[in-house]
Amino acid sequence: MDRTDALRLEHVRRQQRRHQNSGELARLRREMDKTLRPPGVHPDRSLGITRRTFLHRSLLTGAVAGAAAYGWFPLLNTIELAYGAETFSFAWISDTHLYPKEVNTRFVEKAVRAVKEVQAMQPPADFLIFGGDLAQLGDPVELQLGNEILKELTITKYFIPGEHDWYLDMGATWEKLFGTSPWSFDHKGVRFIGLDTISHAPDYWSAKKMTPKERMAHMATLDSSVAGAWAAVGREQLTWLDRTLSDWPKDRPVVIFSHNPLYEYYPPWNFWVRDWREVHEVLRPFTNVTNIHGHVHQVLYNEIGTLRSIGMLATSWPWPYAPEGVPPLTIPMVRVDPGDPFDGVGWGKMTVRQGERVDYEYMMWRQDVLATAPWDAGTGDNINQILSPRLADRMWPYQ
Ligand SMILES: [Fe+2]
Ligand SMILES: [Fe+2]
CATH class of the missing domain: 1.20.5 (Single alpha-helices involved in coiled-coils or other helix-helix interfaces)
Structure with a gap:
């Protein structure tokens, strides 16, 4: 040949x-x-996310001037999150992807800005969730830098790891600095749970005799060409989740934080957990579950059965939407200006109001976050990409 x-x-x-x-x-x-989606089990159609989103945007227009004093513009997405016993807020920061300062500081500046803004929240947030990918290549220097930046934030902080934090030393530095996962706590009528969805990769490195740096480098790619389907909850943690929820009433709110989404969005990029079947089996009896996740670096919203999932912004950079499989309830984020490093990124704020629906806001550092027309999202032409709905969603009309 x-x-x-x-x-x-x-x-x-x-x-x-x-x-x-x-x-x-x-x-x-x-x-x-x-x-x-067995016959007769429908997603919560009363959610009306599209309408409420626009309503919230218009209501907030008057508030923008005040918020501008902090240098940011809170706008956006209002959805039902959970029902809490008291009014309170919490914040989410994730996917900061810090490099050592001598390599570059462009992501450092954004992480510092997010931390300052969370610290300036009035009234203060009850706590912060850091949702993983603090570091870019798992370097202890990067993780220590992240620790220093986050120390400026004086509220209680909870951490879950991302794959970029883990695969250089298999979580040793991360756990030393930020503790172990999973964890759970109850706060003002809501059960909060933090999962580790990143440490369960099948061993793809030993047979290939990879060094820790090579292993980490393969984890840092989007399409997992070597690591394969690494994202998972794992049997042990599933048992833990089942046990942790066993004493919680089925109709009470549960909020689960995970780095990867807990449903199948786009497996080739590990925008899922491979044991989603078992996860949904454990969560199925609960009628008010919200999964808040990072990793996708983009605005996402999905419902499967009674589980709703919210994809959060990164502070570092926005990923494009996957070529297919974007949940139909997602209103895509606006196309990012590549000349503005602070565009398409930010953090998240959730406000749980007593007996009322809960506001969720994407704190993106621009005024218009959601795209109201396909061409604003870069999703409506052949040059960029065309989003096509998931096969399963095409079979299930939402609107
Ligand atoms: Fe990330
Ligand atoms: Fe990630």
Whole structure:
């Protein structure tokens, strides 16, 4: 076989693999639809996210001038999160992806800004969740830098790890600085749970004799070319989750923080957990569960059965939407200006009001966050990308 034949053969093999993979994805989504959406079980159609989002935007227009004093513009997304016994707020920061300062400081500046803004919240947030990917390459220097930045924030802080924090030393520095996961606590009528969805990768490094740095480098890619389907909750943690929820009334609010989404959004980028079936099995009896997750670096909203999931902004950079599989309830974020490093990124604020619906705000550092027309999102033309709904969602009309 000459070189041209070898290249041709490799091309054919690659095409075959691609077809196999997309067939597998379609099979998975059909299974998801069958498992999670049995006849008669509907997502909460009363949520009306589109309408409420715009209502909240218009109501907040008058508040922008006041907020501008802090240098940011709170706008955006109002959704039902949970019912709490008292009014309180909490904040979320994730995906800061810090490099050592001598490499660059562009992500450091954004992390510092987010921390300052959370610290300036009035009334103060009850606590902060840090949702993972504090570091870029798991370097102890990066993690220590993140620790220093977050120390400026004096409210209670809870941490869950991201894959970028973990795979250089398999979580040793992370756990020394920020403790272990999972954890749970009750606060003003809500049970909060933090999961570790990143430390359960199958061992892809030993057979290939990778160094810790090589292992980490493979984890730092979006398409997981070597690591494969690494995101998972894991059997032990599922048992823990089941046990932790066993004494909690089925109709009381549960908020679960995880780095990766707890449903299947786009497996080729690990925008999922591979044991989503078991996760949903454990959560199925509960009627008010909200999953708040990082990792996707973009505005996302999804409902499966009684579980609602919210994708949070990163402070570092925004990812594009996956080429397919974006949940239909998502209102895409506005297309980011590549000349503005503070665009398309930010943090999140949740306010739980007594007996009322809860406001969730994407604290993006620009005025318009959600795209009201496809061309504003970069999702409506052939040059950028066309978002197509998940196969399962095409079979399930939301609107
Ligand atoms: Fe990230
Ligand atoms: Fe991540």
